[in-house]
Amino acid sequence: MPLARLWPLLSSREAERAAKLGFDHHRARYVRAQAGLRMILSGYLGIEPEAIGFQYGEAGKPFLEDTLSCLEFNLTNSGDLALVALSTGVPVGVDCEQIRDRWDVVAIADRMFTPEQTARIASAAPEDRLRQFHIAWTALEAEAKADGRGLLGRHRPAAQAALRIEHCVPEPGFVAAVARERLPPVGDWITMTLDAGLYPVTHKSFGAIHIGAGVYKFPFDCILATMRYAFGVTGGRCRI
Numbered sequence: 001m002p003l004a005r006l007w008p009l010l011s012s013r014e015a016e017r018a019a020k021l022g023f024d025h026h027r028a029r030y031v032r033a034q035a036g037l038r039m040i041l042s043g044y045l046g047i048e049p050e051a052i053g054f055q056y057g058e059a060g061k062p063f064l065e066d067t068l069s070c071l072e073f074n075l076t077n078s079g080d081l082a083l084v085a086l087s088t089g090v091p092v093g094v095d096c097e098q099i100r101d102r103w104d105v106v107a108i109a110d111r112m113f114t115p116e117q118t119a120r121i122a123s124a125a126p127e128d129r130l131r132q133f134h135i136a137w138t139a140l141e142a143e144a145k146a147d148g149r150g151l152l153g154r155h156r157p158a159a160q161a162a163l164r165i166e167h168c169v170p171e172p173g174f175v176a177a178v179a180r181e182r183l184p185p186v187g188d189w190i191t192m193t194l195d196a197g198l199y200p201v202t203h204k205s206f207g208a209i210h211i212g213a214g215v216y217k218f219p220f221d222c223i224l225a226t227m228r229y230a231f232g233v234t235g236g237r238c239r240i
């Protein structure tokens, strides 16, 4: 979909933020992600994408304004991919990362992860080390995004419910984690293709290899939607 048709869906706050971005491709990704999020939410809420109002938590987590608060969501971007997790009743956090080479994974792990996780990454075979790192990283971020504390405030008081975290491969070369109080095992998730209006239309069972743009659906009350930006990329019917 041409960018010019997506700009009008954005709020003035989002449009201002987009306008301030220094690079055209960053601006395009941002506009597509926000517009795509609004279109997906619109499909579930039954109201126009541009009419959806957001409020923001202390560390910036967007959520639906009170009148629409039955639906929880969270967005993540990595490269040309964006995921939206939807949940009824309880908060949800999602993080997606493109697996890319970096030399400092053990040093970062040492700072950010538990000693057990760091040891697992450090002792992994070189070809598996990056994957292990990104699995741990996405789990950390998804958990920190579920209640909106973000990375700076990720340690939760012991009284709060522990979150379940599950991983999936939204596209080859990416790893994603979802954090929520209740989550079925990833093998039970279902993938649905999206039509041009971003409504889920067909079901496919979830496999290890991802099928392109789609929606991962958990039973009943939690959904993970995938958006692939159309930077010359074909494949997948959900191109926004």
Ligand SMILES: CC(C)(COP(=O)(O)OP(=O)(O)OC[C@H]1O[C@@H](n2cnc3c(N)ncnc32)[C@H](O)[C@@H]1OP(=O)(O)O)[C@@H](O)C(=O)NCCC(=O)NCCS
Binding pocket: 030, 033, 058, 059, 060, 061, 062, 074, 075, 076, 077, 078, 094, 095, 096, 141, 144, 145, 146, 147, 148, 149, 150, 151, 152, 153
């Ligand atoms: C939230 C956070 C972990 C996201 O990390 P990231 O990997 O760069 O970004 P992702 O692509 O996964 O997610 C970004 C999206 O998550 C959502 N988001 C923003 N803040 C969030 C938060 N605190 N919790 C959950 N989701 C948040 C937004 O939809 C955002 O999309 P946008 O940037 O297009 O508006 C990171 O930005 C963070 O820790 N922020 C909090 C900073 C903070 O504590 N500030 C305190 C006030 S100074």
